[in-house]
Amino acid sequence: MPCSLKVSPAPSQSPPAFVSVRKDEPITPIPAPPAINPLKVKLGERLFSDRRLSHDNSRSCASCHDIATNGASPRQHDVGPDGAAITLNTLTVFNAALSFRFGWEGKLRNIEADTRASLESPRTMASSSVEIAEKLNSDPDMRESFFAAYGHRPERGDVVDALANFQRTLVTPGGKFDRWLAGDAAALSEDELGGYQLFKSLGCASCHQGVNVGGNLFQRHGIFHPLxxxxxxxxxxxxxxxxxxxxxxxxxxxxxxxxxAVRKMAFAQLNATLTEKQVKALVAFLNSLTGTYRGATVGGSP
Structure with a gap:
């Protein structure tokens, strides 16, 4: 379900790596970012905002995936290089690395494949890693950064690798629900905890579970009613x-x-018409799934 809002200040220290003490729950806490060569991550972050990744130098990954807000965009549909609307809504890049497949249709099996597809698709960057490497090779500063990270000038595989490594660090641990899973009984309010119990009893957790509260299986939408x-x-x-x-x-x-979205999902997928109280509780629980990135709460949510 992707797009936007602003990042609100939060404590500057990195969030701890939470480990669930509630072993019987269908959801597990987000782990801390993986340990990756910092030079490759830093280079990947630079590339993520570099418009030279697109054939016409008009857009970067960050044009649709704003990591300063929610990792996506506020639009119903982002637009392609030709100005036409992209068919599917933009998914957030935050925690994408924790899913078992990539994209709405799950056709891509790893971050590298997903990154390469975005670079090459005429609906996104309309370029290629070869073309991008050639552009970057003409930039002395970029050449120096690639030498530092990879030991040679920009090459096609390194462009994809750096972008993929940066995306692996875009995890958002430290949310209220993860703190509750780690044993902090006071982390959730009565409404949030009630919403979680409802989330399980209604059957939402049948599809939305695991570390990413989803992202680990395929499902048909509109099971009982169109969605x-x-x-x-x-x-x-x-x-x-x-x-x-x-x-x-x-x-x-x-x-x-x-x-x-909560009302429509319950009706279409579970054949359930929710009460106002149930909707409020479920929304409260879903708000507790908001984590932190670089010491700030994602999207400015509580």
Whole structure:
């Protein structure tokens, strides 16, 4: 369910690596970022915002995936190089590395494949890692950065590798729900805890579970009633991590608010018509899934 909002200040220290003490729960805490060569990560971060990644130098990864806010964008549909709307809503890049497949249709099996596909797709960058490497090789500063990280000038595989390594660090641990999983009984309010119990009892956790609260299986949408655009029929279940920060929702971006998305999902997927109290509780729980990135709360949510 992806797009936006602003980052609010939070303590500057890195969030701890939480380990669940509640072994019987279907959701597990987000781990701390992996240990990766910092020179490769730093280079990948620079590339992520470099417009030379696109064929016409008009856009970067950050054009649609704003890591200063929610890792996605506020639009129902981002636009391609030709100005036409991209068919599917933009998924957040935060915690994407924790999912078992990539993209709404789950056609790509790892970050490298997903990154390469984005660079080459005519609907996104319309370029290639070879073309990008040639552009970067003409920049002395970039050449120096590649030498420092990889021991040679920019090469096609290194461009993809650096971008993939940076994306692996885009995890957002430290949310209220993860603190509760780690044993902090006071981390969740009564409404949030009640929403979680409802989340499980209604059956939401059948598809939205694991470390990413989703992202680890495929499902048909519109099981009982139509939900959003009919195509694609089968989707990779999206992660609900930071979901409160990523409106609009669904693969077509047709649900403008989390409240609206919760009601529609329950009706279409579970054949359940929720009460106002149930919607409030579920939304409260979903808000508790908002984590932190670099000492700031993602999207400025609580």
């Amino acid at each position: 959003a655009s009919p195509e694609p029929k089968i989707l990779r279940v999206p992660s609900l991590r930071n979901v409160a920060t990523t409106p609009p929702y669904f693969h077509d971006g047709s649900a403008p608010t989390l409240d609206d």
